[in-house]
């Protein structure tokens with residue numbers, strides 16, 4: 347398990363971090379303090395989610411909203427089979 351002194355979860359690349367961002371937003375929704383972007387960490391060299399991203403444009407694109415919507419539907423199914 348990789349560790350970063352920031353205490354955040356490390357993601358190998360941008361794609362994986364993006365998937366995690368989609369998953370978190372689908373599960374918990376967007377509220378104050380929820381992640382709104384990803385960034386390349388200078389400490390560990392991996393990607394982290396952040397709630398203070400200034401480049402939030404892409405999470406509001408129709409394509410990204412659609413990914414969140416689909417992931418939320420999958421969450422519903424997960425819950426139904428538990």
Ligand SMILES: [Zn+2]
Nearest residue numbers: 350387389390
């Ligand atoms: Zn880091």
